[in-house]
Amino acid sequence: MQFVDQCNIYLKAGNGGSGVVAWRREAHYPEGGPWGGDGGKGGDIIICGDQNLNTLLHLRYRKKICANNGQNGQTKLCSGKKGEDIIIKVPLGTQFFDRDSGKLLVDIVNNHQKFVICKGGKGGYGNAHFKSSTNKAPTLYENGDLGEEANVVLKLKHLADVGLIGLPNAGKSSLLTALTNAKPKIANYEFTTLTPILGVLENKKRKIIIADIPGLIKGASENKGLGFQFLQHIERCQLLIHVISLNKADHSKKIYDDFLTIQNELKKYNKQLIDKQQIIVANKIDVDGSDKELEILKEKIKKQSIIAVSAIRKDNLTTLKNKIIAICQKQKKKKPTESSTITLQPTKKFDRKFAFKQTSPNEWTITSKYLSYWLHKIPLTTKDNIYRFNQKLNNCNVDQILKDNGAISKDTIIIDGIQFEVD
Template sequence: MFVDRAKIIIKSGKGGNGAVTFRREPFVPEGGPDGGDGCKGGDVIFMADASLRTLMDFRYKKKYEAENGQDGMKKKRFGKNAEDLIIKVPPGTVVIDEETGLVMKDLVKAGDSFVAARGGKGGKGNVHFKNSVRQAPNFAEAGGFAKERNVILELKLIADVGLIGFPNVGKSTILSVSTNSNPKIANYHFTTITPNLGVVEIFNDGFVMADIAGIIEGAHQGAGLGHKFLKHIERTKVLIHVVDISGSEGRDPIEDFDKINNELRLYNEKLALKPQIVAANKMDMVSADDPKYLEFKAYIEAKGMKVFPVSAPIHEGIHELMAEAAAILHRLELETPEEEEQYEFFDFERDDVEEDFKEVYTSVADDGTYVIEGKQLKKIFDSTNFNDSGSLRYLYKYIEKKGALEELKRMGLEEGDIIRVFDYEFEYIEEF
């Protein structure tokens, strides 16, 4: 089964906590601190792997978690950093952040990779908190936060040439007779419900061609197979527009041609600007001097495009059609390549890019309790030993330094009121 879209949850590893340990030496308070640092949590990395063709694996497994970093140990020891989690996807996969809708990375080529969620930093051991006043710190720093993110994986086929046109005009037959592909072929609409790829070998060279099915009037709004297939045209360099010149289903070839191109333009203006070759298929049902064919040929050539009369089942005109596609591809390779659109996505959980990471926020809860919150505050809170006065003083000094108490006073804080810092509550007492 061809799967080209999936939603998954990724979570990086939490950083290891710093250790609170003491060495044993005579005449040294509690032996002296020697707690080692915690280790970094694992990153979540997406990598394009040429051996993969679909996103099938992500239908069954929805959550991917990297390892947590190891906690620090005594004698200033720390373990190795956690292993990164590498998630392999097919080349052509676009990774999108579901919350913001931003493209995180477009993994076009095999080997392309990027870090989608960074692991938390390791916390410092208590040896770092020793000073001239605090000789035996009974607290250490907690490890950095893990990052959890919902992402959308969207696969866009990588093909040089795309076959487009209304259903049942013969696209799959053209693909089957010109490549090594074996698509499903039948005389009804939407025979092709998944994209098919094949390699055209011509002039001691070759190119990849895809049958882009499911496009009808209204496809840009999701009609038919709509967006499911239109997105696969975006990476193609040349389009072969297949038209049923016989009008065997009662449609007009010129109207068919205009409707499909209109759908391309409405979906993405750039698609309508791609080089097009027109294949007038089912010529075995009309003659070369048929007025309908001649009118169609004149209409298309007036737009600056070439028309190739084709009868796919008997291979008539197929070689000439593929030769023209190869020639256009060759010309495009000689031209200056258009710069691909680059996306920038920042992991806002990183300390060095998130401006408000060290900010403290104050509010008043419905029950009248005064609340203090903040991401860096949470990290310090998790590091606090509430049975140690030095550790509590470190937490209090941080809150005071950030101006949280002054802000609460402006909000009406008075002596005897309750202040809540996460799940810890204390009574506020004025100092004199």
């Protein structure tokens, strides 16, 4: 199976549907009044943690994911249908970053954890909404809000509790098989494991997830071999198990020197990795001459205790299991980190201050989020709507501010390419 742990996607939530202008025309209701319904809300884009997924492969070719727009309102006070939400399932440990700012938007760590990453636009009101004692037949209506959009980078960093590291052929996958329910490929050649594989060590109190990653070699931190690109998957482990083969045939130099090589590569990747708690496992104790190699290793590595095992013969695995469980039980369960929304379209909360520039002798160009928002929202197609937008201009005191800066009556104002006149 292919393994993908990073991808870029453009996300766009649905736009809200527009409200409509409609009139009640029925027998016995000579002045039926406004009857136009509101637009439906645009679909949200929601991400959801799924413990059955292990890769981002299903998203690799999805360059763009868009939710449906809300339907426009209808006559007889009928609201438009809501645009359907889109749920994107991701493996646990997937982080979403904003591509432009690099900011972490959300970290999905729990099964079924949901997060609305792009909110669908609210539907616009139809004319029935605007009926009042002073305006019994309004031709007021609104467009829906735009759905939020975002360019995101997804990075999968597995949430295993324990990471298995070591040279190729050390017996990492054999150990994973012996300790957990996983069935990784095992073979007597280097780089048998090509992608991270997770296994679960069942235990009364909690499940312990163990990650097996491709073997590391000298120069891994300069991208030699395979393991380095996968080290991100053990970044969040609390415990690392460094597996060393006691079979001399697996080493081109002294076993202790190979041990140092791996420790060095870890340090070069990220200093935090080397500070993690480690168990050193000397594997293949069943091989002839392994006793002697173990003695030498113990002599050299005095500071840390070494657990000697045979993954194949299952020697001493209970001791190892108990030690793993003892360490992991001290750890707290991971909680979702604080997540933030990308609020690209905070409705109506825009600052009323605006920027302006005199673009020719009698022409002023205005930039304002508040006015742009309302210009999108209020189609200038009915008298009432034009009047309503004028009120928005007055809210910003546009005429007065421009006049204070030299504008005169009948000068042109341009907002988003649309022309207005100074009063």
